[in-house]
Amino acid sequence: MDNVKDLLVILIGSSLVSNVVLSQFLGLCPFLGVSRKVKTAAGMGGAVIFVITLASFVAGLINQFVLIRFEVRYLDTIVFILVIAALVQFVEMFLRKVMPSLYEALGVYLPLITTNCAVLGVAINNEQAEYGILTGTVNGFATAVGFTVSIVILAGIREKIEYNDVPKSFQGMPIVLLTAGLMAIAFVGFSGLL
Amino acid sequence: MNKAGERLYNGLVKENPTFVLMLGMCPTLAVTTSAMNGLGMGLTTMVVLAMSNLFISLLRRVIPGRVRIPAFIVIIASFVTVVQLLLEAYLPALNKSLGVYIPLIVVNCIILGRAESYAYSNPPVPSLFDGIGMGLGFSFALTCIGALRELLGAGKLFGAALMPEGFEPIRIFSQAPGAFFVLAMLVAVQNCMKNRRKKEGKPYEKIGSGCSEDCMNCSDKGCSKRFYDTGAASAEETKADLPKAGPSKVNTVNPNTAKAQSDSAEFEFIDLDKGEN
Numbered sequence: 510m511d512n513v514k515d516l517l518v519i520l521i522g523s524s525l526v527s528n529v530v531l532s533q534f535l536g537l538c539p540f541l542g543v544s545r546k547v548k549t550a551a552g553m554g555g556a557v558i559f560v561i562t563l564a565s566f567v568a569g570l571i572n573q574f575v576l577i578r579f580e581v582r583y584l585d586t587i588v589f590i591l592v593i594a595a596l597v598q599f600v601e602m603f604l605r606k607v608m609p610s611l612y613e614a615l616g617v618y619l620p621l622i623t624t625n626c627a628v629l630g631v632a633i634n635n636e637q638a639e640y641g642i643l644t645g646t647v648n649g650f651a652t653a654v655g656f657t658v659s660i661v662i663l664a665g666i667r668e669k670i671e672y673n674d675v676p677k678s679f680q681g682m683p684i685v686l687l688t689a690g691l692m693a694i695a696f697v698g699f700s701g702l703l
Numbered sequence: 704m705n706k707a708g709e710r711l712y713n714g715l716v717k718e719n720p721t722f723v724l725m726l727g728m729c730p731t732l733a734v735t736t737s738a739m740n741g742l743g744m745g746l747t748t749m750v751v752l753a754m755s756n757l758f759i760s761l762l763r764r765v766i767p768g769r770v771r772i773p774a775f776i777v778i779i780a781s782f783v784t785v786v787q788l789l790l791e792a793y794l795p796a797l798n799k800s801l802g803v804y805i806p807l808i809v810v811n812c813i814i815l816g817r818a819e820s821y822a823y824s825n826p827p828v829p830s831l832f833d834g835i836g837m838g839l840g841f842s843f844a845l846t847c848i849g850a851l852r853e854l855l856g857a858g859k860l861f862g863a864a865l866m867p868e869g870f871e872p873i874r875i876f877s878q879a880p881g882a883f884f885v886l887a888m889l890v891a892v893q894n895c896m897k898n899r900r901k902k903e904g905k906p907y908e909k910i911g912s913g914c915s916e917d918c919m920n921c922s923d924k925g926c927s928k929r930f931y932d933t934g935a936a937s938a939e940e941t942k943a944d945l946p947k948a949g950p951s952k953v954n955t956v957n958p959n960t961a962k963a964q965s966d967s968a969e970f971e972f973i974d975l976d977k978g979e980n
Contacts, residue, residue: 532879534733535807583788586806587780591773626729626810633806677898683891690883697880 516647518703523651526700529627530659531693536627540660541685543618550664554657556618558650561628563600564593565649568632569642582636589632597622627656659696663689707832714836720813721844722889727813730804731845732882738861741849742842743797747805749838750786752814755779756822756834763823775818780809813837848885852876 527533530540536557543553568589576582601619604612622628631652635645666688675684720726727748734744755778759766766774787805790798798805808814817837822830853859856877858866866872875881 534729534879534882537729537732583784586784586787586809587777590776590780590809594773594776626807629810630803630807633803637803678891678895679887681890681894683887683894686883686887686890690880690887693880693883694875697878 516644519644519648520651522703523648524655524658525696526703528655528659528696528699529630529652530656531689531696533630535630536656538626539618539622540656540663541682541689544660544664544667544685547661547664547668550660551657552614553618554653554660556615556622557627557656558653559615560597560600560619560622561631561653561656562646562650564596564628565631565635566642566646567592567596569635569640569645572636572645573642576636585633585636589636590629593628593632597628627652659692662692666692706829710829710832711836711839714833714838714840715843716840718837719840719844720837721841721848722893725890725893726816727811727841728886730807730811731848732886734801734804735845735849735852735882735885736877737853737857737859738846738850740797740800741845741847743794744801744804745838745842745845747786747790747801748808748811748813748841749835751779751782751808752817752838752841753831753834754782755814756817756830757827758782759818759822760825760827760830766823771823772815772819775815775823776809779814779818783808813841848889852881852885856881 523529529535530537539553539557544550571588571592572582572585576585576588597619601612604615604619631649635648638648640648663685667685670684670688679687714720718724721728721731730744730748735741755775758778759775762774762778783806786808787798790801790805817833821833825833850860853861854865855873856875858864858870858872873881876885
């Protein structure tokens with residue numbers, strides 16, 4: 510039962526307390542770039558959940574059975590970045606052939622995720638924290654859920670900002686960054702949870 | 704040797720990666736909690752950038768065009784690993800405070816961007832100095848932002864107390880939200896400059912405006928879209944689907960490629976992608 514409790518702590522910790530975008534600044538690019546509309550933001554979030562969960566599972570397998578086994582852990586960065594890039598490419602081709610409907614929904618976002626630093630960041634975090642395969646995958650899933658929650662909230666706020674009168678210099682990126690900063694303050698409040 | 708000097712000036716001032724081009728914003732925000740961290744991150748990135756530029760330039764006739772991005776990534780990742788091991792051995796404290804952001808230098812847009820737009824089409828010596836110049840520009844910018852955040856957030860500079868007794872530190876600035884606020888101000892200042900230049904009819908193309916374009920730019924430039932040529936078709940759709948491509952986006956892409964274009968006509972990969980579509 511202890512194990513289940515640990516997993517729950519990781520689930521909440523990675524998705525809310527140390528939110529991947531708002532407190533670790535990973536995956537900032539899609540967070541700011543694809544958050545115009547709630548619908549696209551949710552699509553991006555779905556794709557990120559899919560890719561990060563899969564990538565942290567695969568990275569966990571490689572870490573366990575290749576890097577640790579052959580004592581080449583110093584090669585982690587090189588191996589992970591190549592495996593992740595190839596994996597995303599492979600997933601895209603696989604989805605296009607086998608599940609066209611899912612590809613319709615997620616396909617356009619997949620190329621954008623290849624070197625999203627969040628994917629590599631999760632893999633390296635898992636490795637440095639010495640998580641096992643299951644724990645690592647749960648951590649990846651939780652991180653991606655945190656990303657999705659924050660990007661959807663930001664998109665919701667941005668849809669409202671469209672109608673506001675923003676000073677000229679602050680139009681575009683600056684006001685979005687200020688919004689993100691305020692959201693980050695709100696998320697700091699979660700640190701009391703654990 | 705004059706060219707080397709010109710490259711240094713270009714990286715430090717004319718095309719400063721942070722203040723002008725707005726590249727590599729993720730590490731910029733994450734590690735600038737203090738001036739020392741900013742400087743450390745900047746110098747680490749500079750070493751990787753200079754070495755990878757040098758080697759990519761040396762190997763530019765050996766690497767075939769179609770697989771150059773994976774080749775660049777392997778070269779960059781190797782140098783990142785080397786630097787990471789060196790830091791672990793000689794500067795463990797810095798290594799600890801930069802943490803996961805050291806391996807993440809691999810996905811820093813600046814490095815892949817310079818490899819693609821300069822080193823791959825220029826001789827080794829200018830490429831090396833291009834890397835050093837860009838790296839110095841990045842270090843300078845990170846140190847400035849770090850110093851500002853440290854001063855406001857803790858009342859210190861490089862760990863030494865500077866502010867008068869009565870100063871109450873605005874803690875939020877050295878925490879995560881402060882990074883967003885500082886960057887927001889930075890972009891607002893840039894927008895302001897851009898608007899003024901536009902009004903006066905001066906060229907403003909080189910001034911970037913914000914993180915989103917950086918990343919869209921990055922996904923155009925290779926990190927994702929051109930990793931393999933098969934990605935091209937769907938990335939085109941993505942572009943149409945994504946909000947805001949606008950003229951300013953084209954502008955941010957340009958400065959990177961402009962230099963290389965003057966040296967060696969068009970990039971061949973641009974043709975490749977068009978062919979795929």
